[in-house]
Amino acid sequence: MNAEILGVVVTFLLSVALAVPLGRYIAKVFAGEKNSTDFMGPLERLIFRFCGIDPTKKMDWKSFLKALLTVNLVWLVYAFVMLLVQNRLPLNPDGNPGQTPDLAFNTAISFLVNCDLQHYSGETGVTYLTQLAVVTFLQFVSAATGIAALVGLLNAIREKTTNNIGNFWLFFIKSLTRILLPLCIIWAVFQVFNGTPASFAGKDTIVTLQGDTVNVSRGPAAGMIAIKHLGTNGGGWFGANSAHPLENPSYFTNMLQLIGQTLLPMAMIFAMGFYIRRKKLAWVIFGIMTIGMLCLLVPTVVSEVHGSPAIARLGVSQSTGAMEGKEVRFGPASTGYWSIITTIISTGSVNSMHDSSMPMSGLMQMLGMMINAFYGGCGVGILNYFIYIIIAVFISGLMVGRTPEFMGHKVEAREVKIAALVTLLSAFLIKAGAALAAYFVAHHPDMAWSVKPSGWLNNPGYHGFSEMLYEFTSSNANNGSGFEGLGDNNIFWNVSTGIVLILARFLPIIGPVAIAGILANKKYIPESAGTLKTDSLTFGAMTFAVILIINALSYFPALALGPLAEYFSM
Amino acid sequence: MKKYLLPSIKITVACLVLFAGIYPLLIAAVGKLAPGGGDGEKVMVNGKVVGYANIGQKFTADKYFWGRPSAVDYNAAGSGGSNKGPSNPDYLKTVQDRIDTFLVHNPGVEKNEIPAELVTASGSGLDPDISPEGAYVQITRVAAARKMPAAAVRQLVDASIRKPLLGMLGPSKVNVLKLNVALDKLK
Secondary structure (H helix, E strand, O other): OOHHHHHHHHHHHHHHHHHHHHHHHHHHHHHOOOOOOHHHHHHHHHHHHHHOOOOOOOOOHHHHHHHHHHHHHHHHHHHHHHHHOHHHOOOOOOOOOOOOHHHHHHHHHHHHOOOOOOOOOHHHHOOHHHHHHHHHHHHHHHHHHHHHHHHHHHHHHHOOOOOOOOOHHHHHHHHHHHHHHHHHHHHHHHHHHOOOOOOOOOOEEEEOOOOOEEEEOOOOOHHHHHHHHHOOOOOOOOOOHHHOOOOOOOHHHHHHHHHHHHHHHHHHHHHHHHHOOOHHHHHHHHHHHHHHHHHHHHHHHHHHHHOOHHHHHHOOEOOOOOOOOOOOOOHHHHHHHHHHHHHHOOOOOOOOOHHHOOHHHHHHHHHHHHHOOOOOOOOHHHHHHHHHHHHHHHHHHHHHOOOOEEOOEEOOHHHHHHHHHHHHHHHHHHHHHHHHHHHHHHHOOOOOOOOOHHHOOOOOHHHHHHHHHHHHHHHHOOOOOOOOOOOOOOHHHHHHHHHHHHHHHHHHHHHHHHHHHHHHHOOOOOOOOOOOOOOOHHHHHHHHHHHHHHHHHHHHHHHHHHHHHHHHHO | OHHHHHHHHHHHHHHHHHHHHHHHHHHHHHHOOOHHHHOOOEEEEOOEEEEEOOOOOOOOOOOOOOOOOOOOOOOEOOOOOOOOOOOOHHHHHHHHHHHHHHHHHOOOOOHHHOEHHHOOOOOOOOOOEEOHHHHHOOHHHHHHHHOOOHHHHHHHHHHHEEOOEOOOEOOOEEEHHHHHHHHHHHO
């Protein structure tokens, strides 16, 4: 096996090996059992006392969601204002300007919802203050919001019958103090010792060996790079994200960041198994997700390592694979792996420019985001998978002619309606968005926006359509990566993707938590011989089939116009 | 929602102190102990900074090894790739031009000896590395421009190759700036 493939395999295995014990630890934290970070207790009590919050207060699913949504609304307003006036605030050594209202709207939402779509470049579009007090801050709290929502859902399915799903504030703060902060400190220290800047010094000017004068952007980046991966946020310090040699200086840091973004999504699956005392269910879900991941990964790595057929026709050697948009220190195999991990797990950080990926890889990246439940984002990955489970339970129930049940509760019309709406919403937002954008490009190319529709696309033909489709897919998946050639800093893209972002974040949180809350309120039916076993391999395969069918029906036509057409035309 | 508003504002303040204040300051303090002091690691020649170890530079002179094409012209005030799609005809024309330029400057080199990374732009526009093949294919040109024996340059290239992590994970590579600095020292 060559060193590049081995690198990918080792990275994946290390992620799993770390995720299992971390999962056990997370389950202990939220079950309130004794654990190794109890020294954080005094800090947590101090925070609760300062905020006037009683963390032992029980919440039903409605109060839980109200608390969640209120605090998110506060962050949205705060972030929007900060970005607008950042030029008048301190810690702006490079003298960067304030953001326009539409850009600030998009940026504030994008970080709030854990998406991190960036219609600006980190070097010029934000200041050190907003990088820390808006971007880094939101990266922490949005990840903790996702984890807290998942814990609420797990509480609902853990108990036989209950209307208490736990205290939102408690889960939120514990996610931060017990999980995200300790891990981020470890990851950030590794980053600084491997070449990532961490000081507050501004842009440097140097004369190169050959005598050119150039600038080098820097800043306190290491801490943000840790949370951007551990919190599956993805928004980078520098414009080129983790392709930038200061943001991701070596193959070692590349592995570190890959493990960092995979760690919590995987650990949350195992944590679920420990927490609701159904380890087998966790392993079946993990297995199905891994099979799904491999289906997307293998074609991607093969096509990137094999190189571009168009470049091959020009006669140069592609022994190092397809290298446009990639970095030598990572190589095509690990870059291909990253592009799949970052799209299935809603991270959206990139270590290559996805716009220049092979068409097959672009297809797989988009599919990863459309499905959005193979591992998935911090906490929310399982919420998305939960929706697929509910639909699979419903269809299986119809097939065997029994009332469908999940975890001892009858799944009835209301729950299935919510699940169906959440699924259909994705398909609607992605396709309606892409259609609207394509309409402007085709029929109103000269609209007087700061970038005219005729100037949006960086590539002609099928690939140009892919750029628009990818942007809405990424927004809907709260992913944040992009086919970055797209001219997206203008009112159309800032506003349209901003709206998609907010709908696609909160409805898929509200939906599953509501379903779980409603189910938990119902009478518990003990398991019998006739119960559908949701932790069996058969049911796992059933869920996988549901995922395939829903996504194929929803997206095949759109994908056929973009990456598939490009693939067959090359 | 009103009863959650005040706690929401207060918890926001608490989180800001922790994650936008204490956390980055802690990491910056640890960074002081790291190579480069958390400012980025620099490369010095005769006490003068000539660049950052991890940031690539533009080299066009025949006497230097060349790095990869860059969409930002190696000015690290910004960063980014070309974002050209693989089927874009204009892009393929650009690559063809780069191949032609390379062949003009490197007489005797065959097209199929040029590794793709020398004619395709990197993701960051600041890629500091090329593959060992990318360095080998330039040896004849560099040696001729410096009037040095090719064997001496080859030896230097061999010594500059950085092996995969732990000898087995990831690609081998050559840092172009460090190689050129070493070359200048040689003569």
